[in-house]
Amino acid sequence: MRQAARRRDPFVVTAYSMCNGLGRSATEVTAKLRAGTRGLQECPLTVPFDTVCGVVSDPLPQLPTTLREYDARMVRLGLLGLEGVRDALDRAVVRWGRDRVGMLIGTSTGGIAETEQALDVWRNDGRFPPQYDFETQHQFFAFTHALSLVTGIRGPCYVVSTACSASAKVVASAERLLQAGLADAVLVGGVDTLCHTTIRGFHSLGVLSPTPCRPFCADRQGMNVGEGAAFLLLERTGDGVAVLLGAGESSDAHHMSAPDPEGRGAVLAMERALHQAGLAAEDVDYVNAHGTGTKRNDLAEAKAIWSIFGDAVPVVSTKGYTGHLLGAGGATEAVFVLVAIDQGWIPGNIDVKPIDPEIRAHIPHASLDRPVRVALSNSFAFGGNNVCLAFGAPS
C-alpha cells in the first residue's frame, strides 16, 4: 500500500567521505568493497581471546599545534575521514555563513581509548601522563569541539551517543535541524576507535567472533569490531549525489543489549522512514542491513525486513568487510548506500554461504550491477535504539 505523500523537504547530500579498515578514503574503501575484499586483520590490542578487527592504517593527520591538547586517536581518525568533504564543507561555510552550518557527530566510545592508556600509567606511577587531559581527550564533546575549531563551524554542534546507532541518529537530528530552520547545512558523521572497553565488552556478551564475521550465514559466530570515520554534508539545496528522503527512529522497549526477537522496533523504524519519505516498500531497491553477524541480530532483523519487503529487495550487511564500526557504523553504511545510488551497484554479502535457512530475505552473495533509486540503511543499538535512513537519487 502506498504511504502518505511526502510531508517534508528532502535535503541534499553534497559530499561524503570515510576511512576504515578497507582504506583511508572513500575511493579506496569503495574499490575494496567493489572487489569483495575484507578489511579485517588480527586485533592490534592485547586481549585474552582471539578476534579480528577493522584497523585504519597509519599515518594519521595531526591537529594544528594550537589544538594539541585535543590530540587523541579519535581526533586523528576524524581528521583523516574529514579530508574527503573538507572542500565542500569550506564552500558551505562560505555559502551559508558559519553560524548557519552545524555539526552533529555520533560516537559510542568517545576518547576512552586515551583514558585506558592513561589509567595504566596512573596505576603504576600515581599520576597521569603529562599529555593526557580527560576534558579535551576523553569526554564525548571534545572531538566535536576540536573539529568545530578546525573547520570554523559555529552553528549547532553536539554529539549523539546512542551506541551503535549514533551516527545514523545524527542524520535524523540534522534533518530536523534543517527542517526547523536552525541551520542551512549540517556536517554529520561518526567516529570510533578500537579500544579494550568495547572489544572485551562484546566478548563478555559472547557475541565476538574469533574469525572474520559472516552476517546472515548459517555458520556465523558473531561480530568483529572495527574503527573508522565517515561524514556526510547535508545542505538545504545544491547539487549532490543523493537526497535524504526520510529517517525513522524507534525503540525496542525490550532489553538493553538483546534485540526484540520479533524485530518489532526494527519494523517501526523502517516503516517510519518510508512514511516520512512518502515511499512504499516496492519503491526500495536496496537495504543495507545492520547485520552484525550475531545470531540474534541477524534473525530478528531479517524477520523485520521480510515482513515489509518479502524477498523482493537485496539485503546486504557490509560489516563483513569493515567489522562493526559501532558509533561510526551508521554514517559509514549511509555512505555505502550513497555509493550504491551514485555508482549503480550493490555489494554482495561476503562469505555468506550457506545462508541461514531461517532467513527468508533476499541475501545476495555477489555484487549486483543495477540502478539504485532508493535505498535504506538500518542501524540498531543497545537500549533497543533503532534508526532507518532512506536516501534517494537526486531528481
Next chain:
Amino acid sequence: MIDMRVLGVGLWAPGFVNAAAWLAGEADPNAQRPKTELVGPRLRKGTSLVTRMSVEAAVQAAEQAGLDLAVTPIVFGSAYGEINIAIEQLDAMREGEGFVSPLRFKNSVHNTAPGILSIAAGNRGMATALAGGAHTFRSVLIESHCLVATGQPAVLAIVSDEPLPAPLDQRCRYEGLAVALALASDAPAGGGLGRLHNMRRGAATPERVATSRWARNPAAASLGVLDAVIRRHAGTIPITLDGDESWCIDYVLP
C-alpha cells in the same frame, strides 16, 4: 528560533528528591539513591546513579505535564554519561584474566538512561542521548525544539551527570544531579508553566547555581531554567556553564 512551552519539571539529586525539596534547600541525608520504582528490580540491577536519577526526574516531569511515558520521545543529555561504570570496567580488566562483566557492559553506553526508561515504560518511540560538554543542556533544548517543531506533540528533555570517579575527579568535583523538563510546541489553551524562547549567545546572571554543590556539574546549566519556572520568575536565563562562550534563553510567563 527556539520556542517551546514548559509543561512539567522534575529533579532528583542526592538529598533532594524533587524540585520542591531543592527549592526549599533542605537536604534529606537519607535520600542518597533513587528508588526508581518505574523500573523493575531485574532491569534496575547494575544501573548507575546517573540513570536512576534521570528516570526519577523524567517520571516527575511527565506526571506534572500529564504526558504518557509510553509514547513521549526522550531527549537525554549528559556530558560524561556512564563514566563510573566505564572506569569500573577498566579496573576489572586489570583483574584476573582481564574479562569484564556483561551486566556492566550493557549498562555502560551513553544511552543507558533513555534505554532503561523506554524499556520500563514500554515506549517504542524515539529516544536519543546527547553530549555537548558545557553546552549539553543547550544541545538538549535544540534537539527538543527540533522534535516539537517537526510534529512531535511533546518531548521529555533530561540532563544528568553523576560525580566523576577517582582519579578523574582531581580537577573537577561536584554532586550528582538530574533535571527533566516536559516541553511542547504549545500548551492546552496556551497554559503550561511558561515559555522558553529566543536562545542566543550572551551572558546572564545565574541566581542560585554558581555557589551551589552542583556548580561544576554540567547538568547544573539547567538549574536557572528550573528555578525560573518553579518561581514563575520571568527573565533571561543562562543555559551554559563555564564554556568558551555563554548562551542564554528568555523565560516568559504563561
